[in-house]
Amino acid sequence: MISELDSCKVGYVVGIRYRKTFTIADNLGAIVDNILQSKNSKFKAKVFPYIQHTNREEDVLWSFDNKNGAQNKLTINTSNFVLDIQNLEALPFKEGIDAFNITILKNIMHDYSIGHIDRLGFVNRYILKDKDIIEKFVSGTVGRGFSDVNDINLQFSKRIPIMTALVKENVNDYDNVIVNIIKKNNVDELFLSVDYQHYYSPMLEKASQIDYNRFIDNAEKYINTHIVGFLNNTYGDEKSV
Secondary structure (H helix, E strand, O other), X not given: OOOOOHHHEEEEEEEXXXXXXXXXXXOHXXXXXXXXXXXXXXXXXXXXXXXXEEEOOEEEEEEEOOOOOXXXXXXXXXXXXXXXXXXXXXXXXXXXXHHHHHHHHHHHHHHOOOOOEEXXXXXXXXXXXXXXXXXXXXXXXXXXXXXXXXXXXXXXXXXXXOHHHHHOOOOOXXXXXXXXXXXXXXXXOEXXXXXXXXXXXXXXXXHHHOOHXXXXXXXXXXXXXXXXXXXXXXXXXXXXX
């Protein structure tokens, strides 16, 4: 039985999508400098020592850990800012989540008037090594219909209505969660990712309107209750409350 997932976390992603704006392309160099050189930034060259200029509309700040192959990235383009962390030692979860809010949402998006925000997204990645969960995931997913199955990739999504859309006129915001569970052949572990998204309808005019901390809290609460409950109820020995 799984009591919590935090100790199984191996990476996280947080990102924001907005209507395509060439303000980013026109100021890409200055934006990168601001991110890397601002006084209290957590995204300094120590975390992202390399810059990949993929095209006129996108830069990727990145690092690579030769020991475990983990790569950290901060992607900046005309439609998205995305922080993708695989090496938690380089940028621990709480630091990275808070830094994205302060550096990207409050500073960069404010200073360059980036608005018309469509979506906010948050992904947690986990490696599960509970043998009972693994065995029951395999048997419970493919049953007895197939033997010697090599790989299993289970994905499902769920739309979650939110209160503001129910009580406010002309607000149709909603949350969406995408769950992906992967079992690779000859690997005694499960890879789990939970992608929690908030869609804004209508779009938000500016980043200052985002209740970022509430969004992260809602995502974490959903994972710690519904996802943990799903794993235990479906694949565990005991039923979760």
